[in-house]
Amino acid sequence: MSAALSGTESAADSAAARVANRRGSFGALYSGNARSVIARGLLATRSTNWLVMLSGFVEPVLYLLSMGVGLGSLVGAVTGPGGQQISYAAYIAPALLATSAMNGAVYDSTWNVFFKMNFAKLYQGMLYTSLGPLDVALGEIFLALLRGFVYATGFTIVMAAMGLVTSPLALLMVPASVFIAFGFASFGMGITSFIKSFQGMDWINFVMLPMFLFSATFYPLSVYPEAVQWIIQALPLWHGVELLRELGAGVIGWGTAGHLLYYVVMTVLGLILTTSRLRKLFLK
Amino acid sequence: MTEPHPIPERTKIPVPLTPEQSAVKAVRFGSWYFAEHMFRQMRNWLVSIAAYSIGSPLAYLFAMGIGLASLVNSSTSNQFSGVSYQTFIAPALVASTALMSAAGDFMFPVMAGFRWRRIYYGPHASPLVPEQIAKGHIISTFIRILLPTAVYYLIVVLFQAAPSPWGWLSVLTASLAAMSFGLPLMAWVATLKTDAGQFAMVQRFIVTPLFLFSGTFFPLSQLPVFLQWIGWISPLWHATELGRVLSFGYPEAAWLTVVHLVYLLALAGFGWRLSQRIYAKRLAE
Numbered sequence: 001m002s003a004a005l006s007g008t009e010s011a012a013d014s015a016a017a018r019v020a021n022r023r024g025s026f027g028a029l030y031s032g033n034a035r036s037v038i039a040r041g042l043l044a045t046r047s048t049n050w051l052v053m054l055s056g057f058v059e060p061v062l063y064l065l066s067m068g069v070g071l072g073s074l075v076g077a078v079t080g081p082g083g084q085q086i087s088y089a090a091y092i093a094p095a096l097l098a099t100s101a102m103n104g105a106v107y108d109s110t111w112n113v114f115f116k117m118n119f120a121k122l123y124q125g126m127l128y129t130s131l132g133p134l135d136v137a138l139g140e141i142f143l144a145l146l147r148g149f150v151y152a153t154g155f156t157i158v159m160a161a162m163g164l165v166t167s168p169l170a171l172l173m174v175p176a177s178v179f180i181a182f183g184f185a186s187f188g189m190g191i192t193s194f195i196k197s198f199q200g201m202d203w204i205n206f207v208m209l210p211m212f213l214f215s216a217t218f219y220p221l222s223v224y225p226e227a228v229q230w231i232i233q234a235l236p237l238w239h240g241v242e243l244l245r246e247l248g249a250g251v252i253g254w255g256t257a258g259h260l261l262y263y264v265v266m267t268v269l270g271l272i273l274t275t276s277r278l279r280k281l282f283l284k
Numbered sequence: 285m286t287e288p289h290p291i292p293e294r295t296k297i298p299v300p301l302t303p304e305q306s307a308v309k310a311v312r313f314g315s316w317y318f319a320e321h322m323f324r325q326m327r328n329w330l331v332s333i334a335a336y337s338i339g340s341p342l343a344y345l346f347a348m349g350i351g352l353a354s355l356v357n358s359s360t361s362n363q364f365s366g367v368s369y370q371t372f373i374a375p376a377l378v379a380s381t382a383l384m385s386a387a388g389d390f391m392f393p394v395m396a397g398f399r400w401r402r403i404y405y406g407p408h409a410s411p412l413v414p415e416q417i418a419k420g421h422i423i424s425t426f427i428r429i430l431l432p433t434a435v436y437y438l439i440v441v442l443f444q445a446a447p448s449p450w451g452w453l454s455v456l457t458a459s460l461a462a463m464s465f466g467l468p469l470m471a472w473v474a475t476l477k478t479d480a481g482q483f484a485m486v487q488r489f490i491v492t493p494l495f496l497f498s499g500t501f502f503p504l505s506q507l508p509v510f511l512q513w514i515g516w517i518s519p520l521w522h523a524t525e526l527g528r529v530l531s532f533g534y535p536e537a538a539w540l541t542v543v544h545l546v547y548l549l550a551l552a553g554f555g556w557r558l559s560q561r562i563y564a565k566r567l568a569e
Contacts, residue, residue: 048480048481051485052481052484052485055484055485055488055489056488058488058489059488062492062493062496062497063496065496065511066496066497066507067496067501069507069508070497070501070506070507070511071356071501071502071506073502074363074502074506075355075356078355088355199328199332202329202332203332206332206335206336206339209339209340209343210339210343210347213343213344213346213347213348213351214343214347214351218347218348218351218352218355219351219352219354219355220355223350223351223354
């Protein structure tokens with residue numbers, strides 16, 4: 001407590017310096033201090049129930065056990081991305097990882113932001129300081145990605161323990177799933193800025209559920225007629241699923257690059273949208 | 285000054301009820317008054333409830349019943365008691381949707397009633413007793429689950445995935461399962477003083493495992509034995525098996541069917557009693 005007090009003066013000085021440094025086109029939005037938001041988030045995480053943190057990791061593992069083991073014994077071997085025969089569990093595991101990256105990122109950038117904004121009034125306090133909306137947005141996205149990184153690492157370890165990892169390239173699934181999460185998170189906040197009520201938030205799930213079910217998660221795309229295949233291939237989750245599936249099986253090619261490019265474009269567009277909506281989102 | 289409107293002969297002017305009449309009405313219909321209040325609140329959600337009740341069955345029946353079925357049917361000799369994979373999973377989907385919406389509707393509104401919005405305390409200041417508030421909440425939620433479950437079943441019928449004429453009864457067993465899971469849950473939520481992320485835990489550590497390990501997408505016997513017990517205690521597994529018996533004549537020993545039904549009724553009855561007792565205690569505090 002006393003340390004905090006003695007540090008107050010220098011903190012005030014440096015905050016003043018940061019405000020003075022606000023220049024350029026982002027000057028009004030950004031004070032270059034997203035790390036304070038991150039530090040606050042980590043501190044808050046430390047005091048929450050660790051089971052809540054763990055629970056985000058458990059869900060894809062349960063799906064893998066149920067669908068991979070239970071249903072897998074009925075399905076048998078399926079054709080992997082390189083044309084080789086792989087077990088059903090190995091087929092769906094990367095898809096579950098991609099889905100959990102999507103779910104985590106979307107949850108953190110929509111529900112979580114919506115709650116902190118409208119009920120916890122967390123951002124109001126932050127914005128009374130020298131922090132700008134872009135600091136808050138970057139800090140929140142970083143925290144979400146950090147969590148996604150931890151979950152993805154855990155899930156990949158579970159995959160390895162179940163004997164589902166056959167290529168060293170599978171390690172790349174971890175950064176790739178963080179990349180996928182970034183694509184979704186960059187859009188999520190922008191979309192949340194349009195939503196006014198809990199009823200409105202409900203529509204997010206309404207889009208996510210079919211995307212989860214139809215994006216070649218549990219069965220290959222070839223089931224669909226061609227027109228439907230095109231629609232699914234336009235959706236982001238399909239690219240995430242295919243990207244991780246190719247990395248997991250160690251079969252990479254131009255297609256892999258295409259999926260990555262999709263996410264690069266998505267992230268850029270998402271960041272443009274979110275940045276342009278930041279005032280609307282945080283400054284009311 | 286304008287001329288006063290003449291009152292037509294037949295118009296009845298409402299007469300306030302006497303305290304005795306009010307008391308009689310409150311005792312007789314109190315639960316329904318509270319249920320009506322809950323329904324009026326649900327109106328805000330009507331569009332998304334309707335969209336879910338139609339969208340979710342379509343998504344699952346297409347994805348799992350047609351998409352996934354193409355993998356399952358092509359690689360196994362039929363393991364599903366002689367019916368298609370879609371017919372096999374349809375009763376499970378109906379029951380799991382009912383149970384999952386019960387999980388939401390017996391957690392968040394209950395917490396809103398006691399803490400977030402203190403909705404229960406207004407009626408509690410009226411002649412309604414806490415037991416009626418609990419019953420009203422249960423009645424409204426039961427109907428709110430029953431109707432989408434019936435819609436789900438109708439869509440299953442349109443997919444021709446419920447061949448038996450008794451299939452419609454599975455709407456009732458699925459809604460019963462929603463109660464046998466939801467009412468004990470409601471009683472527990474009513475004891476909570478603070479919200480510290482318990483609901484996310486219930487979703488992830490109880491509801492999701494029930495959905496995944498209750499013989500929903502494959503017969504329970506496909507799982508390793510150390511996971512099968514989840515199904516045995518899961519209301520969802522019992523409702524799923526009942527639904528299968530009803531909608532396509534799943535071959536099963538008659539005593540087992542009775543066990544399913546008794547188990548569901550017992551859990552629901554237990555939750556019904558317990559939640560009323562806990563509401564009475566909590567509202568008296």
